[in-house]
Amino acid sequence: MQLKRNQELFLRDGRKIIVTDKLGVGGQGVVYKVHLDSGEKKALKWYFETKLSDTEGFYRHLAQNINAGSPSPAFIWPEELTEWNNGTFGYIMPIYPKGYEGFAKFITARVKFKNIDAMINAALNIVTAFMDLHNKGYNYQDLNDGNFSINPLNGDVLICDNDNVGGHGFESGILGKSRYMAPEVVRREKKPDKLTDRFSLAVVLFILFMGDHPLEGKRTNVPALTSKYEKRFFGDNPLFIFDPDDDGNRPVEGLHRNAIAKWPYFPSYIQDAFIRSFSRESLLKGNDRLLETMWRHVLIRLKASLVGCPHCHESVFAESEEFACPACGENVKPAGYIKFPKRANMDILVPIMGGARLFTYHIDENVQDSGCIAAHIMEKPGKFGIKNESTSKWTITAPNGSQAVKNPDEVAVIGDGFKIDFGHGVTGEVVKV
């Protein structure tokens, strides 16, 4: 049953809503714009009566999620249910703000990120949203490219279609889109849970960075992807397109152009994170996937290492040791790297090259907003420095034991073996390569 303009409905808590416009139609129902007596505007998702198998169970499920609350502001979360109306119901949620574009538009290059930082921020925001979701005891169940909207200017992320999000043990009956489902779910060995969400998360991140699917290469290049093939390629016999030990599913020239072009631009530790996420252990046994915290460390390392190539001046991601510039092929040798204590058993390194950045994340483990710049690496012929752009005083200790204090806005010249105490219980050590 479709709703009419100016139709009045009541929410479960007694508030009245009035339908003003239709915003869109989806598989399960229609989304309307409504307003409350207070004047507040909301979106209303109104279900088609026939599309839910267990309508009353689904109503209870949504009520539980509303009572438990949204995992974070990144989720367009149900706020309140309507009363039943002719065998169906709906729920209100925040109206989508302007400036966000669907993830699919980024994949097909109809929308581009403003810069590389925005792209990495989007990845970090997706990872953080899933960390928040899992920490609150939910899992996503139906994660795919239709769930994300991203602001191309800054990488802010909104996650929509959260109806099927459930607590552990909840079964929505929805298995997810096969290209995003963990192989063990495709194989019907497991129901979606936190661990299978982590596989889907790795797929989303791979597609965000590489523009192609991690399991679609020459082996999957069939005329029609029938369900038999889907089960084989994404369930029974999946193979990562960049598996280091098996080249049987490499991307195809002319067909997977993005993956072929973009993969070499990413540094070894990002490639390794994907190799691990799509290893045979992960694909066939569900083991060894990266936790969200691990992704966070890897992604911030990526963001910190964005520098200009000294030869061709293209923006590239520096390795910690000598590497070939992916843009011009010339060898680039950072002076060294700043090494921090490992977190979640991941290396925390910042290359010493002009332009490399440290964030509040590096100097203070307890900050939530990790994206503020705390320092830049400065480069002059023959010497390197680190500029304090944080609000704290730093203590620099040279290998001979001499110490200097650097206030905000001051630059410390650094060399091999120098230790930098950033003032929040974190010390970084300069390691020359």
Ligand SMILES: [Zn+2]
């Ligand atoms: Zn270059």
